[in-house]
Amino acid sequence: MTLPIARDVATLRATIAGWRDAGQSVALVPTMGALHAGHLALLARGRELADRVVTSIFVNPTQFAPTEDLARYPRDEAGDVAALVAAGCDLLYAPGPEAIYPPGFCTAILPGGPALGLEAAFRPQMYGGVALVCTKLFTQCGPDLAIFGEKDWQQVQVVRRVVADLDLPLRIMTVATVREADGLAMSSRNRFLDARARAIAPALYRVLSGIAEGRAPVRAEAELLEAGFDSVDYVALRRRDLSPGGEVVLGAARLGAVRLIDAVPVSAGERG
Amino acid sequence: MTLPIARDVATLRATIAGWRDAGQSVALVPTMGALHAGHLALLARGRELADRVVTSIFVNPTQFAPTEDLARYPRDEAGDVAALVAAGCDLLYAPGPEAIYPPGFCTAILPGGPALGLEAAFRPQMYGGVALVCTKLFTQCGPDLAIFGEKDWQQVQVVRRVVADLDLPLRIMTVATVREADGLAMSSRNRFLDARARAIAPALYRVLSGIAEGRAPVRAEAELLEAGFDSVDYVALRRRDLSPGGEVVLGAARLGAVRLIDAVPVSAGERG
Numbered sequence: 001m002t003l004p005i006a007r008d009v010a011t012l013r014a015t016i017a018g019w020r021d022a023g024q025s026v027a028l029v030p031t032m033g034a035l036h037a038g039h040l041a042l043l044a045r046g047r048e049l050a051d052r053v054v055t056s057i058f059v060n061p062t063q064f065a066p067t068e069d070l071a072r073y074p075r076d077e078a079g080d081v082a083a084l085v086a087a088g089c090d091l092l093y094a095p096g097p098e099a100i101y102p103p104g105f106c107t108a109i110l111p112g113g114p115a116l117g118l119e120a121a122f123r124p125q126m127y128g129g130v131a132l133v134c135t136k137l138f139t140q141c142g143p144d145l146a147i148f149g150e151k152d153w154q155q156v157q158v159v160r161r162v163v164a165d166l167d168l169p170l171r172i173m174t175v176a177t178v179r180e181a182d183g184l185a186m187s188s189r190n191r192f193l194d195a196r197a198r199a200i201a202p203a204l205y206r207v208l209s210g211i212a213e214g215r216a217p218v219r220a221e222a223e224l225l226e227a228g229f230d231s232v233d234y235v236a237l238r239r240r241d242l243s244p245g246g247e248v249v250l251g252a253a254r255l256g257a258v259r260l261i262d263a264v265p266v267s268a269g270e271r272g
Numbered sequence: 273m274t275l276p277i278a279r280d281v282a283t284l285r286a287t288i289a290g291w292r293d294a295g296q297s298v299a300l301v302p303t304m305g306a307l308h309a310g311h312l313a314l315l316a317r318g319r320e321l322a323d324r325v326v327t328s329i330f331v332n333p334t335q336f337a338p339t340e341d342l343a344r345y346p347r348d349e350a351g352d353v354a355a356l357v358a359a360g361c362d363l364l365y366a367p368g369p370e371a372i373y374p375p376g377f378c379t380a381i382l383p384g385g386p387a388l389g390l391e392a393a394f395r396p397q398m399y400g401g402v403a404l405v406c407t408k409l410f411t412q413c414g415p416d417l418a419i420f421g422e423k424d425w426q427q428v429q430v431v432r433r434v435v436a437d438l439d440l441p442l443r444i445m446t447v448a449t450v451r452e453a454d455g456l457a458m459s460s461r462n463r464f465l466d467a468r469a470r471a472i473a474p475a476l477y478r479v480l481s482g483i484a485e486g487r488a489p490v491r492a493e494a495e496l497l498e499a500g501f502d503s504v505d506y507v508a509l510r511r512r513d514l515s516p517g518g519e520v521v522l523g524a525a526r527l528g529a530v531r532l533i534d535a536v537p538v539s540a541g542e543r544g
Contacts, residue, residue, distance in 0.1 A: 009439060013441075102436075104385065104433075104436075105437050106383070106384030106385040106433065106437065107381065107382070107383050107384060107403070107433065107434050107437035107438060108381070108382040108384070109379065109380070109381055109382075110379070110380040110381070110382055111378070111379050112378030112379060112380070113376065113378040131379070135438055136438060136439050139438055139439040139440055139441065140439045142441070161376075161378065161379065162379050164374075164376075165377050165378065165379035166379060166407055166408060166411055167281060167408050167411040167412045168411055169285075169411065169414070
């Protein structure tokens, strides 16, 4: 079986218009490629919720700062296509940069509320880029729903806020984070962990889980450093919408050149 | 005949969904109310281009600076409704502030390119507000096309740019400015001109037209002051997309508390 690939908006919309004419619903799974089991769980959820699933792959330059890892962000379209075929994806949308940022492009979106603090304190350019590219993917594709992973908890809240504020006619759904056997959240950046770092990395989940289970967060940073992390950007307990409260534990820490993030809901029964 | 009025997004979308089910196309005429013959020309064009015409009335607070005339901007919904019925409007969308800016709203749109300079040099908050409210009206209503007047030339270029950059699936159409017999562009703010100011006001069109017909713009400001304007914000010759060039003459000048703007294309045959 081959996977249809759309590389421009016209092709994307023509394919989806055909499905719409047949009365079919559409789910979008936005990704930056380098797909792993976490992405495939989003796709599986999409197949449950909609008649057709589109996966997008676009490594969005506007959400990386000049000092960040855009150039070395993993890219493997052939591997991704094979995984998407096996997972029953209906269409890959893999736009070139000119389909997202054509000549003359000059509009920015500034998200507020959940886009402030936590990740944004360390990656101030990121959520503007996320808000922009997600808005464009949604208006280009016109899905009934889009599916995101809970690991990027703050990102989901930002996208939900922007979708509500701009009245974009789709629902945002989430899927629980898929983890390695030792608890490490699946991430495209995990491949950059060497053996020593890979052995240290699960401590992030362990420490966040401990707080989610009731331990005081006061020693979290020290525990991560003792476990071998080089630095801790933040560990925070928040409500699910990121306002003050105790519903989800979020953290980000650095291991050499790799920055890991994770999020652990206090009670699995309350997942948003 | 009565005019259906939607005051929230759900009612708006339900009405339009009924039209869509019947295969009908939809034009949107976004206004701030206080309707005059210029607005009705937009509506008439909408009736030519689409099966159904929605007119929106929303005096958007985010495009006014605190020092500007939001509080005294003319409001006359009863008069507007009568005019819309006579003109064959199918639906008035008159949202309350909470339908546009609900609690927790915190997203901004920052337009660039055509949103810089000219009006923006004197009303720096305006085009961010215009971009935001137009994006929301478009995503709330989902029209095939939206219609704007050429008087607000820069606004049209901003809206076109934002629609292109955010991939909003509609066309932006324009209608030539409707003028009084002496050339004054119809504007809701004209009602604030007293008899003396009303006699001076047509000089703006006269001076801009002179430049459009080939006169050098060097004396434009002096001519407007000599005609009785109190100050001139700008007179500028630009390409239609507002890049440097000579396709449209734009101007803004103040008469007491009233600020007038106008735009005159160099050749009527080239109107965009």
